[in-house]
Amino acid sequence: MNDVQLQQRPSKTKQGDKPGVPLDLAVFFVRLLEFVTVLVSGALATTLVRDTLTPDSAGLYSRVVVVAAIAYGVLGESLGCYDVDAQFSLRRAWQRVATSWVTVALFMITLGFLLKSSDVVSRGWALGWFAGGGAMLLAVRAASTFWVRRLKNQGTFNQRVAIFGAGVQGARFADYVLSHDRLTISLVGFFDDRRDGRVPTTASNVPVLGNLSALVSMIRDGRIDQVVVALPWSAETRLQQIVSRLALTPVKIRLAPDLASFAFVRRPLVMLGELPVMTLFERPISGIDAGVKSLEDRILTVLILAVVWPLLLVVALAVKLDSPGPIFFRQPREGFNNRTFRVFKFRTMYHDHGQVDGIDQVSRGDRRVTRVGRLLRSTSLDELPQLFNVLQGDMSLVGPRPHAPSTRAGGRLFPEVVASYAARHKVKPGITGWAQVCGWRGETDTEAKLVKRFEHDLYYIENWSLWFDLYILARTVGALILPKNAF
Secondary structure (H helix, E strand, O other), X not given: OOOOOOOOXXXXXXXXXXXXXXXXXXXXXXXXXHHHHHHHHHHHHHHHOHHHOXXXXXXXXXXXXXXXXXXXXXXXXXXXXXXXXXXXXXXXXXXXXXXXXXXXXXXXXXHHHHOOOOOOOOHHHHHHHHHHHHHHHHHHHHHHHHHHHHHHHOOOOOEEXXXXXXXXXXXXXXXXXXXXXXXXXXXXXXXXXXXXXHOOOEEOOEEXXXXXXXXXXXXXXXXXXXXXXXXXXXXXXXXXXXXXXXXXXXXXXXXXXXXXXXXXXXXXXXXXXXXXEEOOOOOOOOOHHHHHHHHHHHHHHHXXXXXXXXXXXXXXXXXXXXXXXXXXXXXXXXXXXXXXXXXXXXXXXXXXXXXXXXXXXXXOOOOOEOHHHHHHHHHOHHHOOHHHHHHHOOOEEEOOXXXXXXXXXXXXXXXXXXXXXXXXXXXXXEEEOHHHHOOOOOOOOOHHHHHHHHHHXXXXXXXXXXXXXXXXXXXXXXXXXXXXXXO
């Protein structure tokens, strides 16, 4: 039902109204407008440097602009710039437009390098076009989103929908429709062919207008655009009879989900050969996203190590001189897919007081912590060796912090406090995370703190993006400068 949009106030559209304008038409206009915007921004940038252009270079600039406009259209489609949700949510629209435009810029730079034409193109022109074009695209999308929202509120896109089946399944479907105010169809009413004594006069405050013959008659009169059949899937014979008759009418016919499926209404359907199946859960950060995150981890980790290796040597020397024992401390932690790995840390406790299993968390003023260890923990410098865990593939720079298997909050094991605690392990653990930069770091001594950490970790997993990672890393730097809750 991605292209079926439902309106919360069905009474606004009368049965005799004209059919609504397809939302696809507005989306096509947005595509065309943004395609022209890329061309216009390129032309404006070219105008600013026209005094330095030759006829050959002017032609090259024009070709570059056209290729970029086409690439933006293709990428915008694949990245969801023209999905229905991006037409009504400006935040989502701007995120996708910006991502598409940055990707186009990287694509054009790569293409210019491969074709050996990057030296011919003015860098000032390219930077000006990229900045100006991006600003123009964001402005155009803001205007188009406002325009589409206004038309939606006026009922321009409303599709007149009838529900066949006034039972529990039909009522639940209608309730779902009426509870989503972003949707853009009007419910005409219910229809049902059962005996009169079994059919209510209304369902979910939507009137029951008649039987199957009445429905077909209204379709013939041009008063209905779409029919949703809301019957139990187990009633196969009845379904076939209803659908075979409705199939002779010139409207779109859809089958509502079965009662059990309402618990998974947000789950997408995919084709397994010729069989539609419902995807209940996806593996987060998979496919191309997993490759991007892996590349991010390795490149940034190598760069960080290249900068901080003198600091690593200084800290290692300080740990060794401060108290007897090894420089590094290795402790088992739970990682991706609940697998146990050993995390590297600079030793911050006296060697004979440290716990390998990590049952007792460190608290403020803990006597087990050495003098150097107290400084390292307050600045999080003891975590630096985990960069090697990242290179080994056990950890990521950003992700839920790994906990020891036997750690407790309020006297209870973490999985006992949060039943779905293992959902944190759908991704690799990180050196820093969304929970940490939001203030949920340090000792997890209460159940409330653990729940908050879990909520932030889950939000990160469900909303991951490269930009989100970079934002968390930037905030981590700020948190290291002004540390809180670390001891």
